[in-house]
Amino acid sequence: MSIKESQEELIEEFALFDDWMEKYEHLIELGKSLPMIDPSLKTDERIIKGCQSKVWLDATLEDDKVIYTADSDAIITKGIVAVLIRVFSGNSPEEITEADLGFIDEIGLKEHLSPTRANGLVSMIKQMKLYAVAFQAQLKK
Amino acid sequence: MALNVTQIREDFPILKRQVNGKPLVYLDNAATSQKPKQVIDCIVDYYSRYNANIHRGVHTLSQEATDAYESARKKIQKHFNIEKSHEIIFTSGATQSINLVANGFSSFLNGSDEVMVSAMEHHSNIVPWQMLCERTGAILKVIPMKEDGTLDMKAFDEKLSEKTKLVFVNHISNALGTINPIEEIIDKAHNSGAAVLVDGAQACSHLKPDLQALDVDFYVTSAHKLCGPTGVGMLYGKEEWLEKLPPYQGGGEMIAEVTFEKTTYADLPHKFEAGTPNIVGGIAFGAAIDYLDNIGLDNIAEYEAELLEYATTELLKIDGLKIYGTGSDKTSVISFNLEGIHPYDVGTILDKLGIAVRTGHHCAQPIMDFYKIPGTVRASFAFYNTMEEIDLLVEGIKKAQVMLS
Numbered sequence: 109m110s111i112k113e114s115q116e117e118l119i120e121e122f123a124l125f126d127d128w129m130e131k132y133e134h135l136i137e138l139g140k141s142l143p144m145i146d147p148s149l150k151t152d153e154r155i156i157k158g159c160q161s162k163v164w165l166d167a168t169l170e171d172d173k174v175i176y177t178a179d180s181d182a183i184i185t186k187g188i189v190a191v192l193i194r195v196f197s198g199n200s201p202e203e204i205t206e207a208d209l210g211f212i213d214e215i216g217l218k219e220h221l222s223p224t225r226a227n228g229l230v231s232m233i234k235q236m237k238l239y240a241v242a243f244q245a246q247l248k249k
Numbered sequence: 250m251a252l253n254v255t256q257i258r259e260d261f262p263i264l265k266r267q268v269n270g271k272p273l274v275y276l277d278n279a280a281t282s283q284k285p286k287q288v289i290d291c292i293v294d295y296y297s298r299y300n301a302n303i304h305r306g307v308h309t310l311s312q313e314a315t316d317a318y319e320s321a322r323k324k325i326q327k328h329f330n331i332e333k334s335h336e337i338i339f340t341s342g343a344t345q346s347i348n349l350v351a352n353g354f355s356s357f358l359n360g361s362d363e364v365m366v367s368a369m370e371h372h373s374n375i376v377p378w379q380m381l382c383e384r385t386g387a388i389l390k391v392i393p394m395k396e397d398g399t400l401d402m403k404a405f406d407e408k409l410s411e412k413t414k415l416v417f418v419n420h421i422s423n424a425l426g427t428i429n430p431i432e433e434i435i436d437k438a439h440n441s442g443a444a445v446l447v448d449g450a451q452a453c454s455h456l457k458p459d460l461q462a463l464d465v466d467f468y469v470t471s472a473h474k475l476c477g478p479t480g481v482g483m484l485y486g487k488e489e490w491l492e493k494l495p496p497y498q499g500g501g502e503m504i505a506e507v508t509f510e511k512t513t514y515a516d517l518p519h520k521f522e523a524g525t526p527n528i529v530g531g532i533a534f535g536a537a538i539d540y541l542d543n544i545g546l547d548n549i550a551e552y553e554a555e556l557l558e559y560a561t562t563e564l565l566k567i568d569g570l571k572i573y574g575t576g577s578d579k580t581s582v583i584s585f586n587l588e589g590i591h592p593y594d595v596g597t598i599l600d601k602l603g604i605a606v607r608t609g610h611h612c613a614q615p616i617m618d619f620y621k622i623p624g625t626v627r628a629s630f631a632f633y634n635t636m637e638e639i640d641l642l643v644e645g646i647k648k649a650q651v652m653l654s
Contacts, residue, residue, distance in 0.1 A: 128269070128601050133652060160609050160624065161593045181623065182591035183653055184598075 111203055114195045115211035122215035131216050132184065138194075139187030145179040156231050161185045163232060167239035172247060173198050174240055188217065188229055196236055201247065204240035209233065252544065252552045257633050260285035260540075264633065271603030274638045279423050279582050279629035280607050281473045282454055284537075288476055291536035295529045303528055304502065304519075318528055321535025322518075328538045329468070330459045331485055335517040338484040338491070339531050343450040344373040346469035346484035347417075349521060350446055351377035353494030358414060360386030365408060365443075367418040368394040368619065369425060372612045374417055374448045392418070394619055398425040398574035402433065413443040420452035424611040424627065425574025426557075426582030428452075435465050444490065450474055450482075454631065455553060455580040457546040466490055472530065477537030481530030484521070491517050498523040549632040553581040556630045560639045567646055573616075573625055581630040584611070587646070590653045592626045598649035599626075604642055 109117070125131045149166045156163040161182030168175050176197045180186040195211070196204050212218060212229070258264050261283045266273045275283060295317070301310035303318050319334075326334045340346045358364070364378055368391050382389045390408050393401045400418075409416075416438045421428050431447050438445045446467035449458060454475040460468055467490065471482035486494070496503055496514055500523030505513040514520045541549070560583055564570055569588035586592055596608035609624040610617045617624055628642055 129652070132598065132601065136652065161591050162623070182593040184594045185591075 109198070111195055111199055111207045115209070118191060118194065119211050119214045128216065132187075135187035135191070135217075136183050137187075138190040139180075139183045139185075142179070142186055142190040142193070143177065145177045149177065150179060156228055156235050160228075163189055163228065165189070165232065165235055165239075167236070167243070169201075169243045169246065172200060174201055174204055174243055176236060176239070185228075189232055191215075191217075192232055192236060196240075201240040201244035205237055205244060207237075252548055252632060254552070254633065254635055257544070258635075260287065261633055262286060262289070268603040268605070269601050274602075274604040274634075274641050276628040276630060276634065276638070276642060277605045277607050278454070278631040278634075279426075279451060279474075279611075279627065281479065282476050282631055283633065284478070285476055285540050287540050288478065288533050288536045291533045292478065292529055295532055300529075302525055314528055314532075317532045317535075318526075321531045321538075324535040324538045325483060328457065328542060329485065330461050332461055333488055336485055336488050336491060338486065338518045338521040339526050339534075340469075340482050340484050340521075341480055341527065342471040342473070342482035343448055343469045344377075344471075346467075346482055347374055347446070347448065348377045349484055349497040350467050350469075350486070350494065351381045352497050354381055354415060355384050356495055357493075358385040358387040361412065362387040362414045363390050363410070363412040364388075365390045365392060365405075365413055365416045367392045367400055367429065369398070369400070369422040369427065369429075369613065369616050370417070370419055371423050371448065371450070372614070373450075374419060375615070378417060387414070388412075394616070397576050398422070398427050398616075399576040399578075400427075400429055402430065405434065406437065409437060409441050409443070411442055413438070413441060415444050415446065417446040417448065419448040419450070420458065421449075421455065421580050421582075422574065422613070422616075423451045423582075424613040424616050424625070425576075425584055426451075426579040426629070427574050427576045428456075428578040428580060430578075431465070432463065435463060439464070451580070451582075454541075454549075455546075456550055460485055472534040472537060475537055476540055477534040478530050481527045481534050483534075488517065491521070494521075496520050496523070500524040502526070544632065552632055553630060556634055556636070556639065557581040557583070559636055560628065560630065560642070563639060563643045564646070567643065567650070569650070570646070573620055573622075582627060583629075584625040584627045586622060586625055587650055587653075590650065592624045594653050595626045595646065595649045598652060599642070599645045602641070602645045602648070604645050606642075 150164045154164045161180050163180045165178045176193045178189045263283050299310050299313040301314045303315040322334050322337050325337055392405045395401050435445045444466040447465050449468050449470040453470045466487050468485040473479040503515050503520050503523040505515050573584045592608040599606055607627045
């Protein structure tokens with residue numbers, strides 16, 4: 109699924125919920141269903157800086173597509189990273205670096221985009237894109 | 250005297266706000282207090298009527314602004330029972346006050362000296378002293394903490410020696426609410442020949458220290474914690490110490506005479522007040538002191554003790570809730586966690602319910618390391634909070650617990 113299609117799917121999915129509580133419950137469910145990261149990948153180097161909770165993020169390149177795995181010790185943060193993985197994972201590095209993430213606002217998670225917000229959604233996106241940039245450079249060689 | 254909280258709440262315009270569609274329940278008072286209209290009006294009045302630079306102007310506005318600024322210093326002097334008004338230095342806040350002293354002590358210390366800090370300090374009362382130790386080679390000793398979040402005074406006695414030149418400790422811990430036995434620390438440190446700096450940033454909204462009676466060498470606080478504006482605070486220092494310390498920053502206001510060969514410094518307090526100060530901040534700091542004195546810190550303390558007792562009892566009824574900082578001497582701060590749930594998650598859900606608490610390490614990572622936790626949720630109550638707000642907090646925590654388990 110393309111990044112655009114995944115975003116549209118998420119917008120539709122979140123539109124089913126009327127209030128913030130249901131939206132957050134869904135986000136928490138998404139966090140709980142995020143596949144376990146290989147415990148050996150939960151190293152200090154893979155921790156995203158700027159988050160109040162710990163977020164570990166890893167990425168690999170498979171068939172020229174980026175595959176992300178992640179974990180967090182806070183469940184809402186884990187839900188947010190799960191949403192990002194659903195959007196990004198399985199796409200080419202180029203598509204990821206160029207992606208516009210308008211859906212965050214539309215699914216009611218806009219407040220997490222504030223730079224003062226301690227969960228580091230901005231840091232997560234930056235780190236995911238950095239991985240993509242690195243893979244892009246690798247593919248060009 | 251019992252407080253009329255309903256009437257007091259009318260003084261705080263922000264308490265009428267809605268957050269996420271719910272009435273604001275502001276329980277982050279340890280981070281900063283809200284401002285009464287008396288303080289807000291004072292700021293507007295200054296800019297509307299007599300904004301001018303102070304101290305050297307001959308014109309009327311400058312005189313009025315200078316009078317208001319210096320009258321604020323007098324209010325602070327009276328409030329804290331300080332002997333001389335020039336022992337009060339206006340700073341940008343407690344952090345700058347600490348840095349000023351730490352910087353000054355660079356000239357007095359060497360590699361054979363020791364300085365001592367408590368294990369429950371805010372980073373602002375740790376890092377400047379570490380920097381001081383790096384500059385001078387002095388050794389940093391730590392007064393350890395016990396499981397209940399109080400200081401291990403036996404260890405303090407053992408570590409204190411004639412090598413100790415300075416002890417710095419907070420009056421009240423921002424992360425746990427523990428009131429530290431500063432009288433005992435000051436007495437013992439003085440008997441051993443060490444000076445003491447007390448960080449009162451968390452204390453001054455809950456109690457009224459008598460600085461002469463305490464006989465403390467330095468006492469610092471920030472106005473914004475006690476209903477005043479941000480960006481202004483005070484350093485109290487005993488005259489003999491302030492005379493001894495070198496100036497912190499150079500600039501206008503702090504000089505007596507300047508030539509390219511030599512500059513002589515102004516007398517206290519101006520020696521430490523280089524440049525145009527936060528004039529309106531100083532004046533509004535005075536207005537905040539007036540406001541608190543009018544209500545009375547004793548009355549505030551009495552009411553906050555009731556809030557703390559009620560909140561502690563109600564919170565402990567929640568399954569799996571653990572409170573950190575359970576010493577008998579504490580102020581209206583409750584740091585807690587829910588078993589198996591990250592504090593960040595709890596804070597996020599509470600925010601959606603309009604309840605403002607703080608989550609994280611509260612700029613006191615050593616405390617979190619001590620308890621081996623990533624952080625806590627901290628609810629801190631002020632005299633304008635109500636029992637009903639505590640009920641809302643309890644309800645909110647229960648809701649968060651259901652959602653997050």
